Amino acid sequence: MDTRTLGELVDTLGEPALRLLTAPSGLTTPVTEVLLYDAHAPFPDRAPGALLLAVGVRADAAGTLVAEAAAARMAGLVVRGGEGPSSGQGLADAVAGARERGLALLAVDEDAAWHHVHLLLAGAVGARSSPAGGAALGDLFSLAGAVAAAVGGATVIEDPRQRILAHSTIPGQPVDEPRRQGILGRQVPGSPENTEQYRVLFASQGPVRLPALSAEELPRLAVAVRAGGETLGSLWVVDDGTLAPDAEEALAQGASTAALLLLRARAAQELSRHMSGDLLRRLLDGTADPATAAEHLGLAPGTPVRVAAFALEGVAGAPDGEQAALRLLDLVRLQCEARYGRHACVLVDGVVYALLPGTYGRAAERQRRLAEDIVRRAGQALRVPVRAGLGDVVPEVAEVRGSREDADLVLRVLGPEETVAAMAEVRARAVLLRLSELLVERRELAAGAWRDIMAHDAGHGTDYARTLVCWLDAGCDMARAARLLAVHPNTCRYRLRQARAQLGIDLDNPDERLVLWLQLRTLAGLRGAGG
Numbered sequence: 001m002d003t004r005t006l007g008e009l010v011d012t013l014g015e016p017a018l019r020l021l022t023a024p025s026g027l028t029t030p031v032t033e034v035l036l037y038d039a040h041a042p043f044p045d046r047a048p049g050a051l052l053l054a055v056g057v058r059a060d061a062a063g064t065l066v067a068e069a070a071a072a073r074m075a076g077l078v079v080r081g082g083e084g085p086s087s088g089q090g091l092a093d094a095v096a097g098a099r100e101r102g103l104a105l106l107a108v109d110e111d112a113a114w115h116h117v118h119l120l121l122a123g124a125v126g127a128r129s130s131p132a133g134g135a136a137l138g139d140l141f142s143l144a145g146a147v148a149a150a151v152g153g154a155t156v157i158e159d160p161r162q163r164i165l166a167h168s169t170i171p172g173q174p175v176d177e178p179r180r181q182g183i184l185g186r187q188v189p190g191s192p193e194n195t196e197q198y199r200v201l202f203a204s205q206g207p208v209r210l211p212a213l214s215a216e217e218l219p220r221l222a223v224a225v226r227a228g229g230e231t232l233g234s235l236w237v238v239d240d241g242t243l244a245p246d247a248e249e250a251l252a253q254g255a256s257t258a259a260l261l262l263l264r265a266r267a268a269q270e271l272s273r274h275m276s277g278d279l280l281r282r283l284l285d286g287t288a289d290p291a292t293a294a295e296h297l298g299l300a301p302g303t304p305v306r307v308a309a310f311a312l313e314g315v316a317g318a319p320d321g322e323q324a325a326l327r328l329l330d331l332v333r334l335q336c337e338a339r340y341g342r343h344a345c346v347l348v349d350g351v352v353y354a355l356l357p358g359t360y361g362r363a364a365e366r367q368r369r370l371a372e373d374i375v376r377r378a379g380q381a382l383r384v385p386v387r388a389g390l391g392d393v394v395p396e397v398a399e400v401r402g403s404r405e406d407a408d409l410v411l412r413v414l415g416p417e418e419t420v421a422a423m424a425e426v427r428a429r430a431v432l433l434r435l436s437e438l439l440v441e442r443r444e445l446a447a448g449a450w451r452d453i454m455a456h457d458a459g460h461g462t463d464y465a466r467t468l469v470c471w472l473d474a475g476c477d478m479a480r481a482a483r484l485l486a487v488h489p490n491t492c493r494y495r496l497r498q499a500r501a502q503l504g505i506d507l508d509n510p511d512e513r514l515v516l517w518l519q520l521r522t523l524a525g526l527r528g529a530g531g
Contacts (some may be wrong), residue, residue: 004031004125006076006104009051011279011292018078018117021059021105022095029104031075034122036114037065048073051121054080055114059107060090066097066105076104078117139261140166147254148173152244153221153237157258160231162188162198174240176218197222202231207248209239223251227259273333277346280355283400284348290398297344299397303357306364306393307400308371309407310352310378313385324382325350331378339370351411353404364393364422371420387414390422409433436522449512450519452503464499467492469526472517 007027010020023029032049039056052069054062059079069077077098081091098105108117140157148155148168154175156167164186175183182188193213197220201208207223219239225232235255237243244250279296282288284307294301310332312324325347332352333345345354356367371388378386389410391403406423413429414421423430439445453465467485471492474480482489499505506512520526 005029006031006051007289008292008296009121009125010106011282011289011296018109019107021091021107022099023076023104024099024102025075025104029075031125034118034125036118043068044072046072048075050074051076051078051125053078053114053118053121059094059105062094062105063090063097066094066101066103070098070101070103074103076106078106078108080108081110140258140265143254143257143261144168145170147235147251148237150244150250150254151221151237151247152242153239153247154179155235155237155254156183157225157233157235158188159233159262162190162194164188165233174218174238176216176238178214178217179238198234201234207251221247221251223248223255225255225258225262227263232259232262273345276344280344280346280353281348283355283397284346284353284404286401290396290400294397297355297397299357302396304393304395305358305397305400305403306356306367307391307403307407308354308356308367309389309391309404309411310354310371310374311350311387311411312382313387321350324384325352327382328352328378328386331381332374335370335374335377351408353407355400368420368422375419386419387411388420389414390420392423406430432522435518439519439523446519446523448515448519449503449505450516450524453499453505453520454524456503462495462498464495464503465520465524466526467495468499468505468516469520471496472513472520473527476513 005027006023006029009031010018010027020027030049031051033047034051034053035044035047037052037054037057044050050072052065052074054065054077057065057079059081062077062079065079066077079094095105108114144155144157144166145168148170152173154168154170154173156179157165159165164182167183178189188194191213197210197213200210201222202224204224207221210220210222212219221237221239221243222234224234235251235258237247237251276297279288279293283290283293291301294303299305310328312321312328329345329347329352332354333343336343336345336354336356340357343354345352347353356370368390371390375386375388389407391406391410394400394403409430410421410423410426413426413433450465453468456462457465463485467481470484471478471481474484478489478492482492485492496507500507505516
């Protein structure tokens with residue numbers, strides 16, 4: 001059985017939301033279930049491996065509950081508070097009691113909602129290696145079989161985009177070729193006739209009978225699946241003329257059950273997305289355990305990964321900027337999940353980050369094309385320019401922070417006409433940007449002859465700085481430098497002689513030339529071409 005450990009659950013919420021006060025039996029202690037404490041209900045005699053959420057109990061008043069939880073052989077107790085001077089001796093006694101009895105004691109943040117904590121931890125304990133909502137979707141196959149048996153025809157359950165989520169497999173029930181192809185491709189084949197049938201179906205409040213669309217197809221009995229006015233999908237039954245007399249009633253009942261299962265699958269998927277996104281957020285800032293994170297994200301040990309960063313252009317601080325960023329998150333997640341299935345994306349400070357696995361060789365090129373596709377689609381959908389930066393590939397999840405820093409840097413150095421780039425494509429610009437930041441921060445690195453040159457140009461109307469940059473950019477080739485400056489080579493030579501004589505610059509020293517070029521390029525922001 002795939003049992004979660006205490007350490008994995010602690011990592012699910014992370015600090016400061018959940019703090020570990022003591023774990024005398026270690027973080028590998030298995031947790032089998034998450035229970036809510038009810039002061040008015042009998043305390044369980046035995047609940048081995050349970051994690052008890054002590055609703056209404058503060059850390060400094062948990063002594064009695066610690067003893068009861070330990071006696072019931074629970075794995076741990078979660079209380080509120082446990083931080084700051086107000087905790088006092090009561091907290092120390094509770095921690096000592098838990099340590100003595102081998103019980104883990106944890107504390108949630110003062111502002112944490114118990115129902116939210118319970119949702120995350122219970123979801124983590126119940127999670128398996130299958131995709132989010134797998135249990136609910138498995139139940140959909142059972143439902144399809146039950147509906148097929150009750151109605152008397154082969155049944156499929158679809159989502160609103162006509163993807164087939166589940167189908168029946170009862171022997172002897174006819175399945176025509178279009179249905180067979182749809183099941184094999186997990187998608188209903190598109191056609192204008194199909195579109196019209198779906199329009200009729202979703203406009204109806206109950207089951208509808210739909211004619212065959214071709215000679216090789218049988219008629220259908222279908223019903224929309226709804227909850228609270230929202231269309232969640234549909235049920236379709238092949239009608240070979242032998243359906244049960246109460247087929248429409250049985251199909252309507254099946255739709256009600258399907259609505260519950262689809263809502264459950266959605267909730268499980270949203271929980272999984274929340275957990276994966278939060279885990280990625282903590283990976284990016286270096287507060288998550290890499291091994292645990294890799295396991296939860298479905299990455300084998302040693303899987304190379306890279307970070308892709310997506311940002312909207314020109315919406316920072318706009319009233320609808322936050323909503324636009326959330327829509328970008330949904331678009332990036334949708335495209336990544338379409339290619340990789342279960343996937344981790346997160347929005348941090350207006351930038352959407354995606355963790356892309358297996359990115360050496362041709363896979364790296366495919367992921368650049370993926371980024372280009374996302375930028376194009378998101379720009380069209382949001383009507384705002386979107387840009388993307390791809391960090392360097394790193395050999396394992398433990399080095400994800402470095403790839404995230406790369407991706408952020410790529411976004412900063414992208415030119416006005418560029419929308420997507422990988423670090424390898426803009427490394428020179430990135431290095432110069434980092435050097436400029438370093439030079440500005442250190443007084444001794446920002447000092448030098450470049451300041452005298454800039455001051456002389458400002459005071460005397462000369463153009464020594466740009467002449468030097470063009471000459472150095474041209475590899476000290478006078479003719480090329482003159483072309484960059486749009487002057488005669490003799491003019492270029494004269495300026496360089498004057499700069500040497502008036503400012504004492506040693507242009508014969510390669511180290512002097514290198515430092516001067518770097519300072520003029522990074523600190524003065526000059527360039528040979530178009531400078």
